[in-house]
Amino acid sequence: MGDKKRLAGIGGIAVLCLVLLSGAALLEQWRNRQTETDPGYGPAAKSLVTTFKGDARTSRAFTWYSEDPESPGVLQLAQGSDAELLEKGDVQSIEADSSVIEVGEGRENGVHKVEVTGLNPGTDYVYRVGDGTEGGWSKPGVFTTEGEGEDSFTFLNVTDSQGASEADFALWGETLDRAFAVFPDAKWILHNGDLTEDPEDEAGWDAFFVNAATWINRIPLMPVTGNHDEVDKESARFTSHFNLPDNGAGKSAAGTTYSFDYGNAHIVVLNTESKIKTQTDWLRQDLRNTAKAWKIVAIHRPAYGGNMYEKIADWIDVFDEFGVDLVLQGHNHEYSRSFPLKDGEIVPEGEGTVYATTNASGAKFNDKKEDQFYHAVHFQNGKQMFAGITVSGTTLTYRAYDVEGQLLDEFALRH
Template sequence: MTNKVFLFVPLFLFFVSTTWSQTPAGADAQRQFLESWSKPTVRPDRIILNVTEDLSTSVNVTWRTSIEVNEGILELAQATADPMFIKKSIQIEAKTEILDLRDVRVAGIRANYHSVTIEKLKPGVTYAYRVGDGTLWSEWFQFTTATEDPDEEFSFLYVGDAQNYILELWSRVVREGFRKAPDAKFFIHAGDLVNHAHREQEWHEWFMAGGFIHSMIPAMPTPGNHEYKPRMENTGNEEPSILSLQWNPQFTLPQNGPKGLEETVYYIDYKDTRIISLNSNDYHKVQANWVEKVLKENTKKWVIITYHHPMFSAAIGRDNDRLRKMWKPIFDKYAVDLVLQGHDHSYARGRVAPENNELDGLNMRDETGTVYVVSISGGKMYEIGGDWTELGAIKDRTAENTQLFQVITIQGDKLVFESFTPVGELYDAFELMKNGDGPNKFVERKGEAIPERVFSTNK
């Protein structure tokens, strides 16, 4: 059986990707059009907040301009109700680097990227910032640092692959997510943010689709397989795949991961929760050693891990046996609570038994080991599949042909997981509760959600 694939080809993209690219002149015309559509200017764009290791006292900001702007400035102030807060602002000089992709056919752009790590912030305070060069400025944006109370409730957002039809279809998901959880403290993107790693048009769509949301909720991205392509893709030459050329310049992420995997493997601590990003594309053994050390040293109550390729696949013929053998024993040993994944263009949520316990239906009804989730937010869909029971897990909830976003809330000793459709319907929900030194208590809430959706569902 083969995967069903939901295909939606907008006339605009069909025209650009086929008609113009059939001749050398057409390829030049395509490049010129895409350059004009996503070309940087002297005004700041692609302004994005990124997570730091400690969001109570710091945050990262990155933005883009044309190369005519050779320096960047971030202006920061503690936000107040009156507009005169700007009188108390300070200016921070940005680090500026040039990204020259004129030799890359699918990019063809030269731009300056500016980044600032804002440090020594006060916990639990709302700050306003804007970016520019001292003359041309963006609007003011706001963010709030984490408080010092480890048990104070907070929420964050998580989505699987944006990847396809990003501006057309992913935009409604990320915007509905913001509407549902406007106070989300960070936003996990579980890989395949775009379809072609170095394609400037797709990155431009990703930033446009999220708009000001990127500038107000710190992003925590992890790379998928589509963030890796040869530098000169589609040339017929056999070149190694490399991380998206835009990734490091446009994201400023923690540098606490293993050497060689900077800004793709890292962790953050938010109150009493440790969230770890892994890069499931390669270096599994290196990351196994690193993540075991990070988990061994962890003192936080909750542990959440995100990466792209699922431990237990949600689709047919996409098993990741090597990754599972390398990482799952570590996750079991340190009782990881929740794993958030993408890649399979469908939805699945399931569990494994607590370490050293047999997988027993009666016991698993009330307690659980690690919960694994695979989700999809973009417009390409696969048929659900894969038998988890043969791999020592149970699958509790699935979906086909359904765009989803997730809101995860930590309330002291309780974790609440809720998955929503782009029209605001509750699709899946469960709760985990800490139980002293024992395994987490599990509360199934999918009965509160809409019926399970498959390709034949008519909506």
């Protein structure tokens, strides 16, 4: 009996050791996982995102938050792609335009915005942001300016990441990961609105940015204002996160309407949530002023989606008047793509505007709405989707994929 007891005792200790060892291994795995997914923000440089503000060939804009509302903001930049250049190269330091924002009951963060100008076209730059102290920097990032005469390029379209939990935003991150696996050379991302569920919930913004961090510290993310971004005409929590062109409609909140150029394309972003009438004149003027071959408009609530947002009917007249090629939409959380349309009717290819809604890039999907006469393609697959849009000389190609990498729709427009 004594031997048996001793053996049982040794066995018990062995089992305990195994449990402890596997526990330590799991902990180690978890720690490594934390390192892998660490976006390199640090408390002095979180929610970092790059955007276009001025000429994409010679400038680039950045926004980040700091946990400390009083923290200064600095961006350091060097030409080249080697992180060591920031330690010993010809480094330019730019002080951020900093402000304070309330992010919850009695909680404040710092908001830091920088626009870097005077850059060379088609050139790599390495940079970091932070409070200027040792240990107060983000991981270095490398971005590339638009090349001179770059008339062939791809950009990504996603919409409605609209998350409320970490799990929701993990799906948003996976959608972007797949989008860049399919389109590794995509130059920027157009997000058609409803980035988070509740713009007053900073944890939602944290998760939105963390899950996209590996892309948006170098690839510009250009956002459209959705009904979950501007609520009751209030959009400050949304616009504080992005440093965007300030050429928008005068009466709209800065950052909710703007336009920019890339290659031979002109992109106009409108705000369907407020001041709709006053944007119509601005839109007409903006489209009159561009000489770019391709005209693309981005809106949240759809002109021709699964349904039509009646309040923006005047905008459709302007799209027709100026021959807008493509209108990218959001809001419906289903996939739809119209025939070419003009004056509310289907017209031959090249004579009208195509309206597309690339489902959603988050967790939420709606039931498929009724088919309409204008639908060329209309479905609900219940999977996160993205589109790659390639503008190449006189051809624009749109390809929509699901998060698993399956091509679900494709069309081309020609001039």
